[in-house]
Amino acid sequence: MNVAQAFDADEVIRVGQLEIRYLQPSGRGNHMGAFELCVPPGSNVPPPHSHDNEELIYVLEGTLRFTVGAETRDLRVGDSMTTPTGVAHAFSNPYEVMAKALVINTPEISADYFREMAALINGGGPPDKARMMETMKRFGLTPIAPAPAPAVAAAAG
Template identity: 55%
Template sequence: MSSSEVIKAGQLEIRYLVDGTATGGLGVFELTLPPGANVPPPHSHRDNEEFFYVVEGSVTYSVDAETRELQPGEWMSTPRGSVHGFRNGGSQTARALVVLTPDIGAAYFREVAAVVNVGGPPDRAALVAVMSRYGLTPAAPPQAAAAG
C-alpha cells in the first residue's frame, strides 16, 4: 500500500511506499535530497540492512571505507553494523529509493522531523535519543592525527 504522505525532515523529503513495521518486513521509501541539504550524520544500524538506489541526480554515498558518487541506476548496499552516510554535493536535486530490512518505519522519520524542524541547529542529544530508540548509532567523529 502506498502513501501520499511526505515527511519533511529539514530539507529532506521522505515518502514511504511500503512501511514494513507492521509485519517486521522490508520497508521502501523515496528520498528527495536537494543540493547541499543537511543530512544525517554517518551512522550504523544495529538491526537493519539498507539498500540505496539513485533514481535521479547524483549522491555521494559511503559504506565503511568505500565512497562512491552514485548516478541514476547505481546503488550501494549497507550491511548491518556498517557505518554509512550520504550527501548531495551536486547542483540538482537527487532522488533515491531506499530499502530497509527489517524496516524502521515512517514513525522514525516523523520523530526525527519533530527534532530538526524546530528552527536553528537541531538538538543533537534529542536526535541521538531518537536514533538510539530505533537501533541507529552515530559514528564517532574522525580522530585527529596524533601530534608528534
C-alpha cells in the same frame, strides 16, 4: 505475513532539507520497508551512522555520493549500493541537481523514526542533540563519532 494497511501515500516527511515518502504502510515489525529519499544539492544530511538492518539504495534521479565502510562512490541513475547490518555509512549530494533514491531496508526503519526526527530538527532553534541520540538509539541507529583530529607535533625551538 503482514497485510497491506491503509496509509497516506502522499505524506512527505521533511527532515530539515530532506524529503522522505514511504511507498508502503510503515509500522514496527515490518520485515521490509521502502521509501523515496529526495536530497537537495548541498543539503544537510545525517552524520555517518550504522543501524540494525540491511539497506539498499538505488538512485532514481541525479547523483548521490554514498559511503559504506571505507568505500565512497558517486551513484548515478540506475546505480545501487548496499549497506550490511552494523556497517557505518553516509550520503551527500555535492552536485547541482536534486537527487532522488529508492531506499529499501530489511527490517524496515519505521516512518515514526523520521517523523520524530523531523519534529526535533524542524522545531525551530538548535535541535536537542541528546533527544536526537535517544531517538536514533530507540529505532536501532547508532551515530558514528568523528575520528579524532591527528595530533600536531610542537615545533622544536
